[in-house]
Amino acid sequence: MNHFMKKLISGIVGKKGRWITLIVWVLLIGVLQMVLPSSSTYTDDSVEPLPSSEPSMKAANIVEEKFPNSDGVPAGVPALLTWYNKDGISEKELTAIASLSKELNENKLSHQEMAVPYDKIPMPALKELVSEDGTTFIQTVLFEKGASSDELKEGLTELETRVDREFEGNPLNEKITSNSLVARVTGPAGISVDATGLFKNADVSLLIGTVLLVLVFLLLIYRSPILPFVPLIAVGAAYAVATPILGALAKAGYISYDSQGISIMTVLLFGAGTDYCLFLISRFRLFLYEEESCLKALKRAFLDTSGAIGVSGLTVVSALLALLVSQYATIHNFAIPFSLSIFIMMISSLTLVPALLSILGRSAFFPFVPRTEDMEKERAQKENKKVKLHKQSRFWYKVGAYSANKPVRTVIITLLFLIVSSTFVTGIKYSYDTLSAFPKDTPSREGFDLISDGFGAGDLAPLTVVFEQNDENENIKNDLARLDGISRVENPETSQSDQNFVSYKVELEQNPYSNEAMDDVEQLRKDLKELSDDKGFENVWVSGQTAEQLDQRTVIAHDETKIISFVIVVVALLLLLYLRSIVAMGYLIATVLISFTSALGLGWVILHYGFDVGAISGLIPIYAFVFIVALGEDYNIFMISNIWEKKKELPLKEAIKEGVGQSGGVITSAGIILAGTFAVLTTLPIQVLVQFGLITAIGVLLDTFIVRPLLVPAITSLLGKWAFWPSKLGKVKAREEN
Missing domain, CATH: 1.20.1640.10 (Multidrug efflux transporter AcrB transmembrane domain)
Structure with a gap:
């Protein structure tokens, strides 16, 4: 093994080998960047994190199959356009909202399925849909099921243009504290678009911030204007190789990843990658004080650190691959991007970094160039200066x-x-x-807070409870209302495709996104199973945000x-x-x-x-x-x-x-x-x-x-x-x- 490593380093840092190594990396980066797609092109922030075997996922499938047009609304991704006026929503504003609904149904947005036709609802009935305090109204716009975050954003951008055209000023741009009409988009569509936007913006600022931070630290550590760029070039090369490979794997459908994963991968690559480079550079610097030959010092440094760098890299790669055992997609999908990037970084630190150091030699550490004692004495004698020996x-x-x-x-x-x-x-x-x-x-989030204040948080994310009953359906609305944790139960709906399936919309007492609500649903599942058994029903399912x-x-x-x-x-x-x-x-x-x-x-x-x-x-x-x-x-x-x-x-x-x-x-x-x-x-x-x-x-x-x-x-x-x-x-x- 030691003989192999000696031959390897001799080939990498030799007079011809160092240039060949550098050219290979440049060609590899160029070819991959031209031939393979960018990883950002195939970022998917809409992946369902839960496996289909989970109770909430089974329940969602039952709802979709048996109640595809629940309340006359087809399945899709809802955007809740939340209207708010702290002085109360006026009849004039409700008329404008109804007019917007008509416009949305006559001229659909990109990827829009439908919009609730408030224009066909009489004004007295429309006023009943406003919150009890008169300040808040929810307008539902449904987008196609399976629409990506980018497609949803396209539709919501068009929606903003329609709102701007229909209303004086643009309520979507008004502050919550404004005295005018305010609008916010929330619900699954709004949350998805905001999440993607936050991570995409974070990706750019994160990359810039990380590079600047590493550069400053390296300048402070080595006090050299040249050396800090060696680790940065090595990390940049690994990033340039890893990202198109990830894009190709995602395009082929072998892997999936989201914006959050790419953001964390950037930090990991620059942090861990710089570490591997420093291990080699520091040992190279140490041996330059002992060896007159840069090549010999570099070979010693490589042989001294390559084993530790290799084992360290494989340890991180193996630990990250352990994420593949996760059933939760968000965690599972981190495994390949993280481990692949670290593996490529490890190769970069063991090939590209030695080649760059071989090309630069002692000048990499300018102006504080490490020299042997004899070299320092010879230099001092030529320049007629006092000898300054290195003190560790x-x-x-x-x-x-x-x-x-x-x-x-x-x-x-x-x-x-x-x-x-x-x-x-x-x-x-x-x-x-x-x-x-x-x-x-x-x-x-602002839209969610408006709905919570106006209607109660449970109205934003109600549960759907589905019972598979016998031939004679029984209305158990009152039984459900008596269960702990439930604040309101709507009238039952019978499936048009199978009369044995009956669903109830249920609102929780607690904020549906809270830990307390999850505890309530955990108990509710047990209570519903007991209720179903007592009534002699076949099955019961609970779907909704809190159940998920x-x-x-x-x-x-x-x-x-x-x-x-x-x-x-x-x-x-x-x-x-x-x-x-x-x-x-x-x-x-x-x-x-x-x-x-x-x-x-x-x-x-x-x-x-x-x-x-x-x-x-x-x-x-x-x-x-x-x-x-x-x-x-x-x-x-x-x-x-x-x-x-x-x-x-x-x-x-x-x-x-x-x-x-x-x-x-x-x-x-x-x-x-x-x-x-x-x-x-x-x-x-x-x-x-x-x-x-x-x-x-x-x-x-x-x-x-x-x-x-x-x-x-x-x-x-x-x-x-x-x-x-x-x-x-x-x-x-x-x-x-x-």
């Missing part, structure tokens, strides 16, 4: 020595902090409400157990293969697990008490776990591989000191950059990304400054030779400690 920082060597010599104290202090932080996890509340992730001034959210909560909880177990097993196997130590594998896994729970706890404290966040997204634990564990092991692998290497020649405590000292600076730099890139997510207007970015950044910082330099070395020192068991490395006879 001893800070991390001191940290390593402290961890090695005071292991009990170090373990107790660090574990105490991490355990206390982890206890806050028990107080976390989770949300499965899409709207709560939107900024408060998002149109669909309840199933989401259940599926995500199951996924969480599967993914966490799978990731732990995969990472453990890779560590075992690389380190050949069961004991080391065990405590390395344990340390990143407590790092994860600590980050989750601290993140909740900051979000809840610092920013008044009542609940975090139910997806956060899975997202944060995969990234914190996978990326945390990156740093552990790089640091522990140094200790393992030093242990071949030095006593354990000395090996720990040298291992931590040699890897400390680069891992700290890498950790700060990685945490910074995830922190960029907190600047976005999407709460789920803010929460994910903050918690993951905290996890990376904990691993960088507590787990990796203190806890892991201290445990290694405490265990002594048993840290290597059953590897023979623990039996290697090093020189006696002083």
Whole structure:
């Protein structure tokens, strides 16, 4: 293997090989960009996240099959055009709304199915549809079932033009506090368009912010105007190769992904990709102080770091592929984009980066060029200047020595902090409400608030309860109304295709998007099953937004157990293969697990008490776990591989000191950059990304400054030779400690 790696690096960084490597990458990028489609072209934000086997999905299919024209309205995606006037909606305004309905039915919008014909409803009856306080009116416009977010946006853009033409001023642009008529589009269509818009806008700002942040950090670390562009070029190349491949796979129907996934992939690529580059660059810089030949220094750096980079990359790739076991489509669809991008980045860091460094040589570090002692003396003599020899920082060597010599104290202090932080996890509340992730001034969220205030939240997302009865249908409206959690029940509707199927529209007492409503529906399903059995009915189904959210909560909880177990097993196997130590594998896994729970706890404290966040997204634990564990092991692998290497020649405590000292600076730099890139997510207007970015950044910082330099070395020192068991490395006879 070592012989193969020597031949590989010689081919990559040789006088001809470096240019061939560079040309291959340029040609690869050019061909893929020209031949394959862009990943953004096939972003799909309308994928149904729940599997068809879930109760709410089965219920939705029954409703669609048996009640395709419920209340005379065909199946489709509703946009709820919500009208509001704080002084009360006037008859003149209702007449204009009715006129708009007529216009929409005579000249349909793009992808429009129909609009409720309010123009055919007499004015007295129309007034009855206004909220009790007289301020709010809901106008339903139905779009084609299966319409994409872009198609819905096209229709809603045309709707805005019609509203602007029909009304004085444009109510859609009026502020909620305005004294004039205000309009907002909410419901499934409005929410879908707003979600896509937020993520698309986030994608561009995220890319710019991440690149600038990485550039600034690299300039501060290396104080060179040239070197920062080496990692950026490598990451950019990986991005340019990965995105068209993803586009091609999506076009062929092999994978699916949404805007959120592409946004997170960008952060992951720049954060983790820069880390891999830094591992190689830092070692190259170190060896340039020892070797006059740049080529020899680069080969040594590659051989010294390629194993750790390869194992680190495969660890992250494997952990991300574990997302494929998820039944929840949003999580499942992250697996291929994330793992593919990291795999390509790993290849870039092991081929393109060495080639670029070979071309640039020592000048990459200009103006602080690393030279050997003899080279520095020769230069000083020629320029008639005083010799300035390189002095390596001893800070991390001191940290390593402290961890090695005071292991009990170090373990107790660090574990105490991490355990206390982890206890806050028990107080976390989770949300499965899409709207709560939107900024408060998002149109669909403002529209939802208007409906909630005017009609009650339950009116926005009622449940549909369907019973399969016997030959003689029985009206059980009063029985349903007596069940806990229900505020109103509409009259029953019998299916035209099968008289045994009867449906009831049911409104909940609680906000249908809330955790309380989900708990009510969970109990309601049991109560409805009992009611159905008592009446001798065949079956009962419950469909609607709250029922779907309840199933989401259940599926995500199951996924969480599967993914966490799978990731732990995969990472453990890779560590075992690389380190050949069961004991080391065990405590390395344990340390990143407590790092994860600590980050989750601290993140909740900051979000809840610092920013008044009542609940975090139910997806956060899975997202944060995969990234914190996978990326945390990156740093552990790089640091522990140094200790393992030093242990071949030095006593354990000395090996720990040298291992931590040699890897400390680069891992700290890498950790700060990685945490910074995830922190960029907190600047976005999407709460789920803010929460994910903050918690993951905290996890990376904990691993960088507590787990990796203190806890892991201290445990290694405490265990002594048993840290290597059953590897023979623990039996290697090093020189006696002083």
